[in-house]
Amino acid sequence: MDVLSANTPQGKVYRALIAHPRSTVADLAELTALDPDEVEQLLGELHESEVVMKAGAEWDAQRPDLVVAAALLAEDRRRMLLRQAEAELAEIYRFARRERSGYGAVEVLDQTSAVFEHYRRFQTGAVHQVRNIDRPPYFWDEAELGSQENLQIERMAAGIKYRTIYPESEQESPRRSEGMMRTVANGERARVMVDPPIKMAISDHRIALLPLETLIEGNPDSLVTLLIHSSGLLDALSSVFESFWRLAVPVTTEGIRRPLDERDREILTLMASGATDDAIARQLGLSRRTVVRRAAALLERLGATTRFQAGVQASRRGWL
Template identity: 50%
Template sequence: MHNGLDVLDPDSRRGRIYRLLISHPGAPARLLAAQAGLSEAVVLAVLEELAAEGIAVTTGPEPRCWEALSPLQVVETLLQREAARQAELRRTGAELERLYRFARRDAGHYGALEVVQGNAQVLTVVRRLQTAARRQVRVIDMPPYSGPPDHYPVQETLQRERMAAGVVYRVIYHGSAFDDPIAGPNMARMIEAGEQARTLHEPPMKLALGDDDLAVITLAADDRPGAIALLIHPSSLFRALSNVFETLWNLAVPASAAGVDTRIDARDRQILTLMASGATDDAIARRLGLGRRTVVRRVSALVSGLGATTRFQAGVQAARRGWL
């Protein structure tokens, strides 16, 4: 699966072929395949995908030649699609809010929905969800960060026990977690312990899902201090929440323990800016008057430190942290 953004990633197959198409206007699939080191059938399949997405066009009868659309036009189209996905997530959140308010008027029950009130009761429910999970726990963690002083140590102990038992933890953190004096170090320790973590600038809700059995949405109480939790049991609503999580997971950027305390100087900011524009290591070295080995070493350190797997993801992560 891909979300369209990979066409800008030079490390992806689609990104490689799109870049070749930019530098070889009007080229047949055979030529592009030779340049990419791929079979003509594979390249042709990718070109057909790009054409269907409005990223490339064919320029004549057989043998067909191919032309890339303007990168600026492609980027604008991809940004519009991502904005549409985010708008859909916000509409989902609004629907959940309506369900929440309806459930409270109906004495705490609405089909597969149950309401739990009070900070202590909410924490108990979330811990019970983790204890009962046998395969995976999926979490969206976002401010406000609340709970008694021993909450994080207790949670860390429980999570380590569950991961040791084979339960996979996938967690999406709010971007501000990097700067929180408590949540940030906790995130680093859990990543080091084996948690799969990603960050997203503005997640729409605080959510936990245990296997396919229970979901818990945590909300601030409207008319009193403390929190309220919505417990959602297996249902179409549960499946919708599961799909929301997976969509957000695909939009989020991988985090790493090394990336939590990363700082950046002016030279690295220049390197990241050029990386984000698609410049190669050689081009960066020439532009900044640096040795190629220095650039390769710094690019590798930046990609690793940002918890990214590709140069493109590193650029996205750096932009989300306000470094670009």
């Protein structure tokens, strides 16, 4: 994958060859500002990986589509091996902790204080990301809510990504809306949707908390929550989150309710109908470059990766 990056020595050599075919080692050293000996060594490694080709003293780049196809194939193999290792280790983990009458991937927490403590550990143990679906009822008091907000901001500053889906009613609550805006301003990616059906949190692909939103009768400190370890159930919950994420509307500190201008509305309407960039440009009398630029800005503003998602999001906001 290093060869596809513009910031690695391999990437610099490969990109130089794409732009300057049939270059010598001396040519490439000058183009990349790398030492000739290092360039020669890199070319040898890239040639072995079939990323570059040699003709006498001159070198040329392999076609980028073939290089990317090979990288994707290698990535698929790596993911398959990781999944196999995960399945084997998870089975050993569950077997070592399984009670005869229980399902080893799920623990039941029936004390609210234990849930809060697990959620703190859950975040401090995250390596890549924390995903949340937030909805009432809420069991944190003001102090606990403030402590959680501070912990999240600290973890985001340490490089952990947070993605949270909030209920739309959250924006109508001054206290919770202010907290949401602070975490968004500090790096949280947040979206809102009408009445999310579940409350849950997922740390990386390792563990999840699933509150059942019920209290044991006669015990006010008895929020029943499932602690779910790596398993098919955790995979299913992860897929549920991603499905809801695609349907929810992005929150930004720049005001997501800022209306569209008429030109963007026309472009978005044609995008949602399935028109290509060329067709939109012809119909609106714009250059293709302008259409591509404005369409990309609309996708980013809507938090969408496809035109279909953009149409769904725009419709939910009342833009179409």
